[in-house]
Amino acid sequence: MDEIYDVIIVGAGAAGLTAGIYSSRAKQKTLILNEGAIGGQMVLTHEIANYPGVESTQGYSLSNTMKKQAKSFGADIKSNAKIIAYHLEDTIKWVELEDGRTFKGKSVILAPGGRPRSLNIPGEDTFKGTGISYCATCDGEFFTNKEIVVVGGGNSALEEAVSLTKFATKITIVHQFDHFQAFEHAIKEAKENPKIEFVMESELRSFNGNGTLNSVDIEHLPTGKMTTKNIEGAFIFVGYSPNTHEFKNLINLNERNEFIVDSDLKTNIPGVFAAGDCIAKKYRQVTTAVADGTIASLSSSEYLRNLK
Amino acid sequence: MKRLQTEIHEIETASELEKLVAENENVMVCCGRMGPMCIPVYDTMEELESERSTIKFYSMAFDSPEAAPIRNAAMCKGFMGLPFTVYYKNGVMVQATSSIQNRSQITPILDQHFK
Numbered sequence: 001m002d003e004i005y006d007v008i009i010v011g012a013g014a015a016g017l018t019a020g021i022y023s024s025r026a027k028q029k030t031l032i033l034n035e036g037a038i039g040g041q042m043v044l045t046h047e048i049a050n051y052p053g054v055e056s057t058q059g060y061s062l063s064n065t066m067k068k069q070a071k072s073f074g075a076d077i078k079s080n081a082k083i084i085a086y087h088l089e090d091t092i093k094w095v096e097l098e099d100g101r102t103f104k105g106k107s108v109i110l111a112p113g114g115r116p117r118s119l120n121i122p123g124e125d126t127f128k129g130t131g132i133s134y135c136a137t138c139d140g141e142f143f144t145n146k147e148i149v150v151v152g153g154g155n156s157a158l159e160e161a162v163s164l165t166k167f168a169t170k171i172t173i174v175h176q177f178d179h180f181q182a183f184e185h186a187i188k189e190a191k192e193n194p195k196i197e198f199v200m201e202s203e204l205r206s207f208n209g210n211g212t213l214n215s216v217d218i219e220h221l222p223t224g225k226m227t228t229k230n231i232e233g234a235f236i237f238v239g240y241s242p243n244t245h246e247f248k249n250l251i252n253l254n255e256r257n258e259f260i261v262d263s264d265l266k267t268n269i270p271g272v273f274a275a276g277d278c279i280a281k282k283y284r285q286v287t288t289a290v291a292d293g294t295i296a297s298l299s300s301s302e303y304l305r306n307l308k
Numbered sequence: 309m310k311r312l313q314t315e316i317h318e319i320e321t322a323s324e325l326e327k328l329v330a331e332n333e334n335v336m337v338c339c340g341r342m343g344p345m346c347i348p349v350y351d352t353m354e355e356l357e358s359e360r361s362t363i364k365f366y367s368m369a370f371d372s373p374e375a376a377p378i379r380n381a382a383m384c385k386g387f388m389g390l391p392f393t394v395y396y397k398n399g400v401m402v403q404a405t406s407s408i409q410n411r412s413q414i415t416p417i418l419d420q421h422f423k
Contacts, residue, residue: 036348036410037344037347037348037351038347038351039347043343043344043347058342059344060313060342060343060344060347061313061342064313079351079352079354079355080351080352080355080410080411082412128389128407129387129388129389129405129406129407130386130387130388130389130406131388133388133389133407134345135343135344135345137343138341138343138344138345138346138389138390139345139388139389139390139407142387142388142389143388211386212386212388233388
């Protein structure tokens with residue numbers, strides 16, 4: 001007979017790992033299934049200086065500690081687990097993986113997080129790793145003494161552009177609106193940096209090159225005028241989308257494709273909870289994801305108690 | 309000195325890399341940092357290590373001067389994204405990839421070169 005977990009947690013970012021810590025410590029048979037990197041977007045953060053109780057740490061370090069904590073309490077963590085089908089309506093819920101494995105559970109906590117948006121324009125796939133990057137901390141030094149573009153207008157785009165000025169000779173920030181959606185201090189720092197220029201109300205239309213990236217085509221949106229800019233690198237920071245597309249016909253989502261949950265993080269399906277960046281909420285921080293993971297696990301525990 | 313916090317064995321010197329590649333038929337080395345593009349590759353290798361006993365899986369710190377044989381390899385020319393992941397068959401580098409790779413991108417390379 002197949003093993004039945006008390007709780008299956010989908011996702012191993014801050015929310016999923018926290019739910020895993022709480023559920024496994026409560027002696028529930030806990031499985032964490034993760035498709036991407038353990039730690040989720042937490043590992044994207046070089047330094048975390050505002051996590052209470054920890055003076056300063058690196059994202060991967062905090063994520064590693066959470067993973068070890070969950071494992072130490074008995075949680076079973078499987079990475080590279082691509083789920084192709086969810087069966088969530090019945091009392092015993094189950095998921096099917098791409099490799100043919102199936103897992104059953106009495107409750108499910110969905111914490112699939114989000115993924116960086118890509119531009120989906122010609123040349124983007126071709127030049128990933130040979131001119132296009134999504135991580136300034138990882139790849140900044142490869143662009144030493146080169147001219148680059150940064151695409152985006154939020155905090156990530158502006159802060160990473162400033163950090164890239166350590167390497168690049170000149171940075172052009174291309175943003176689709178006439179204003180930025182970032183904190184004032186981030187905008188001020190970018191505007192005061194002599195290496196940074198701004199191309200507003202514009203979008204990239206293609207990445208061009210032969211083997212390596214050497215230019216981008218940019219459209220000025222109000223006029224439709226196209227220009228080609230010679231550059232050797234591009235960093236893309238255009239936000240995140242919730243990883244909820246596979247739940248569209250299963251669970252109630254809002255217009256931004258975020259899970260609709262109540263204050264106990266219950267979805268519309270009994271025994272199915274959601275936590276972290278994928279739920280409808282205003283603020284997305286490691287601390288809020290940790291809080292969500294805690295609440296989802298406690299709500300799931302209550303649900304399991306009432307099942308008996 | 310070990311620099312990477314991964315479950316896979318870390319190569320620390322260029323001579324260790326050279327010996328490893330010379331003594332083993334199939335070797336995969338992920339040369340990176342503890343960053344968001346590198347960690348998923350280490351995680352995948354950790355999983356594959358228990359499934360593919362004929363392949364040696366190792367990590368190496370990109371910032372170590374000892375990693376120069378990988379950083380400067382002809383197959384890695386033009387790479388501008390971490391990690392640099394390299395594959396050796398009978399002592400020869402047969403494939404290299406730049407930036408993040410998932411399991412479904414790595415396994416066809418293993419199947420192609422390490423059958």
